[in-house]
Amino acid sequence: MHELTIVLNIFEIAGNQLKEHQGNKIDAIELEIGLLAGIEMEAFHFAWNAALPGSVLEDCSLKINPVEAEARCRHCHLEYDVSSLYDACPGCGSFRSELIRGKDLRIQSLVIS
Amino acid sequence: MCSTCGCGHSDIITITRIGDEDNHEHMILNSNRNYSHQHHHEGVHDHAHGHSHEKTMVSDHHHAVQPHQTIVDLEMDILHKNDLLASRNRGYFEALQVLALNLVSSPGSGKTSLLERTLTDLGAEFNSFVIEGDQQSSNDANRIAETQVPVVQINTGKACHLDAQMVQKAYKQLSIVNQSLLFIENVGNLVCPAMFDLGETARVVIISVTEGDDKPVKYPDMFHSSDICIINKIDLLPYVQFEVEKLKEYALRVNPDLSFFETSATTGQGMDNWYEWLRTQQQNL
Numbered sequence: 001m002h003e004l005t006i007v008l009n010i011f012e013i014a015g016n017q018l019k020e021h022q023g024n025k026i027d028a029i030e031l032e033i034g035l036l037a038g039i040e041m042e043a044f045h046f047a048w049n050a051a052l053p054g055s056v057l058e059d060c061s062l063k064i065n066p067v068e069a070e071a072r073c074r075h076c077h078l079e080y081d082v083s084s085l086y087d088a089c090p091g092c093g094s095f096r097s098e099l100i101r102g103k104d105l106r107i108q109s110l111v112i113s
Numbered sequence: 114m115c116s117t118c119g120c121g122h123s124d125i126i127t128i129t130r131i132g133d134e135d136n137h138e139h140m141i142l143n144s145n146r147n148y149s150h151q152h153h154h155e156g157v158h159d160h161a162h163g164h165s166h167e168k169t170m171v172s173d174h175h176h177a178v179q180p181h182q183t184i185v186d187l188e189m190d191i192l193h194k195n196d197l198l199a200s201r202n203r204g205y206f207e208a209l210q211v212l213a214l215n216l217v218s219s220p221g222s223g224k225t226s227l228l229e230r231t232l233t234d235l236g237a238e239f240n241s242f243v244i245e246g247d248q249q250s251s252n253d254a255n256r257i258a259e260t261q262v263p264v265v266q267i268n269t270g271k272a273c274h275l276d277a278q279m280v281q282k283a284y285k286q287l288s289i290v291n292q293s294l295l296f297i298e299n300v301g302n303l304v305c306p307a308m309f310d311l312g313e314t315a316r317v318v319i320i321s322v323t324e325g326d327d328k329p330v331k332y333p334d335m336f337h338s339s340d341i342c343i344i345n346k347i348d349l350l351p352y353v354q355f356e357v358e359k360l361k362e363y364a365l366r367v368n369p370d371l372s373f374f375e376t377s378a379t380t381g382q383g384m385d386n387w388y389e390w391l392r393t394q395q396q397n398l
Contacts, residue, residue, distance in 0.1 A: 099337075105192060
């Protein structure tokens, strides 16, 4: 259940930003979560809703932008979309690849009022 | 509840040097604050502020009264605080030329047995230090303490993984010396610890042959983030349906850079190769 840790990290960063900008509340937050970031979205939403009451994000709208995952084949250098950490290259069939996108776990923006 | 001092907080993390239990430290899950009683505690807070730009949606520059919103384009990694602390840990280990290994696995892979044997066999050759992570109990740390190696137990309470801050607090209790080995035995869990950099020199995933040989594709994140894979309990291979080559094939699909060791902490089989690797890594620091 590391999703709870992730949620608590978001709340902490948001709280610090609220203070830094001397705002009263956070109206909206936008996150970027990669397809292969290791986040189970159901667990994430469960943790989010559990941690929300009384927090700085209580009345805020949450937007999550999913990031597709992409790998580069070490053999033929083809870049291709992947849905797991072990998808074979569609060009040459090799499993030797680097993940180049899809592990993102980022707060993109906040709206503070 | 803390079994030593009786304090009760549901999210508490306890860090205890074995042999010096009265001087343990508490922290609260995922917090900057140290929750402490009469024990020592530093009030140092680590904040890192991301690089941010802001724009105000208000076009009215005539001050105050009207409601307005500020958009903060933060673009900050959610785990940046952990990653920052991990970098500091890494710098500390590098400065001391300490080989710091993060040992990860499911519960029951034989991590502690492997560690006990390693510490005993290399006792004359290296100064070693151990950080033990478990949700509860000091059983593993007590086993390690039997080998005369300094050990700190981190009880994570509800947390399912170690993080860089817990490790930092733990090694401060260890007085680690130059050119030593630091083994960090993570909480037995093949999922959550994968996300948390501790500042280790290398991550070692341990799998035993009593588990399925398809584990790398069932729990790919851990194999993807590891540098070394130890296949343990190989003395049991004649009794179980486990194909070492199949495991390696799956693991290499997930992470083509993984190196493997095949060991039995019980019989000692294969342990020399592991020790040789430790020597080489330590020398190359």
